[in-house]
Amino acid sequence: MDDFAIDENTDITDVVCPMTFVKAKVALEELEDGQVLSIRLNDGEPVQNVPRSIKDEGHRILKLADNEDGTYNLIVKKVKTK
Amino acid sequence: MAVDYKTLKNGGFMRQVQKNNFSLRLKVVGGNLTASQLLAIADISKKYGDGHIHLTSRQGVEIPFIKLADVEQVKAELEAGGVNTGVCGPRVRTVTACQGNAICPSGCIDTYPLAVEISERYFGKELPHKFKFGITGCANNCLKAEENDLGVKGGYTIELVKENCTLCGVCVKACREGAIAKIDNGIVLDKSKCNNCGRCVKSCPFDAWKGEPGYILSFGGLFGNQIARGEQFLPIIRDKETLFRVADAALAFFDKHAKPSERFRIAIDRTGWDAFKTEMEVAYHG
Numbered sequence: 001m002d003d004f005a006i007d008e009n010t011d012i013t014d015v016v017c018p019m020t021f022v023k024a025k026v027a028l029e030e031l032e033d034g035q036v037l038s039i040r041l042n043d044g045e046p047v048q049n050v051p052r053s054i055k056d057e058g059h060r061i062l063k064l065a066d067n068e069d070g071t072y073n074l075i076v077k078k079v080k081t082k
Numbered sequence: 083m084a085v086d087y088k089t090l091k092n093g094g095f096m097r098q099v100q101k102n103n104f105s106l107r108l109k110v111v112g113g114n115l116t117a118s119q120l121l122a123i124a125d126i127s128k129k130y131g132d133g134h135i136h137l138t139s140r141q142g143v144e145i146p147f148i149k150l151a152d153v154e155q156v157k158a159e160l161e162a163g164g165v166n167t168g169v170c171g172p173r174v175r176t177v178t179a180c181q182g183n184a185i186c187p188s189g190c191i192d193t194y195p196l197a198v199e200i201s202e203r204y205f206g207k208e209l210p211h212k213f214k215f216g217i218t219g220c221a222n223n224c225l226k227a228e229e230n231d232l233g234v235k236g237g238y239t240i241e242l243v244k245e246n247c248t249l250c251g252v253c254v255k256a257c258r259e260g261a262i263a264k265i266d267n268g269i270v271l272d273k274s275k276c277n278n279c280g281r282c283v284k285s286c287p288f289d290a291w292k293g294e295p296g297y298i299l300s301f302g303g304l305f306g307n308q309i310a311r312g313e314q315f316l317p318i319i320r321d322k323e324t325l326f327r328v329a330d331a332a333l334a335f336f337d338k339h340a341k342p343s344e345r346f347r348i349a350i351d352r353t354g355w356d357a358f359k360t361e362m363e364v365a366y367h368g
Contacts, residue, residue, distance in 0.1 A: 047255040052285035056187060061287035064251045072255075 033080035107168035112179035112197030113141035122163025189219035191236030210340035221279035237278025238293030246290035302347035331365035
């Protein structure tokens with residue numbers, strides 16, 4: 001049912017704040033405008049804060065999927081910042 | 083000529099252990115100083131003090147080791163540098179503030195202009211005892227609102243805009259109070275759990291949470307010889323007019339009911355919280 005295709009994946013479950021956001025940001029920078037990134041992140045602080053930081057950067061969040069293993073996949077569409 | 087220590091103290095000159103030396107307290111609002119003011123302060127410390135400056139626990143700045151004989155000259159030079167002296171004693175003290183939403187992504191209100199307004203209205207006002215205002219921008223409470231005689235905390239009153247919601251679930255995770263849940267095909271809010279932190283509004287990718295900023299007041303905080311947490315009992319206040327009406331009423335209550343050298347909290351405890359709350363509620367409703 002999802003109306004998007006994932007172009008790239010990144011896993012930030014191996015780092016802690018503030019590297020979670022940095023790693024996600026770097027992964028997004030490598031994408032073209034309009035491409036979609038799936039970010040695997042941990043429950044707790046990462047899932048509380050990373051979506052908001054990515055929103056504040058101007059990218060578009062499409063979905064947050066619960067993997068039901070203590071991790072989530074955050075699906076983000078890159079919006080090129082001027 | 084006898085030294086009038088009381089007048090000196092009112093003007094921010096704090097007597098030191100070392101005879102005829104004073105730690106000069108400066109006026110700072112909301113923890114902000116300009117770079118030029120800092121340079122003026124540095125000059126005076128080097129010229130009249132011992133070259134060091136003390137940052138106080140309430141965002142104040144003091145220049146220690148000012149000599150009694152230099153007091154007038156130091157005051158004049160400070161004024162020329164755009165710096166005023168602070169106060170001590172039984173009156174409204176430094177109004178403290180965090181950086182608020184003008185700087186901090188977590189902030190729900192613009193704290194500095196509010197600190198300036200409160201300071202302009204009340205700073206130095208004589209009362210039975212000291213009176214401290216503190217303004218914090220959000221529920222993170224970096225400025226510790228409830229330590230103050232009157233604490234102001236920024237918060238959002240939230241409302242779901244259903245047509246924008248995609249059920250992504252970000253807000254359910256962003257909320258630390260467990261106030262938001264996803265059930266079947268909807269998002270539900272338990273208002274009794276909401277602490278007005280605004281994390282849902284700030285994190286929602288689709289602007290499906292609308293947040294109205296407001297002020298949550300706490301009364302009678304103490305964090306010195308006695309420790310007490312300021313009490314919240316009024317609904318969140320939406321406008322400055324109401325905020326000032328309540329603050330005026332709180333100071334009037336303190337002035338009327340407190341004995342000399344009795345802190346706000348102790349005066350409320352003695353007079354009775356019911357009577358105090360009633361007066362604040364009357365002011366709140368205008």
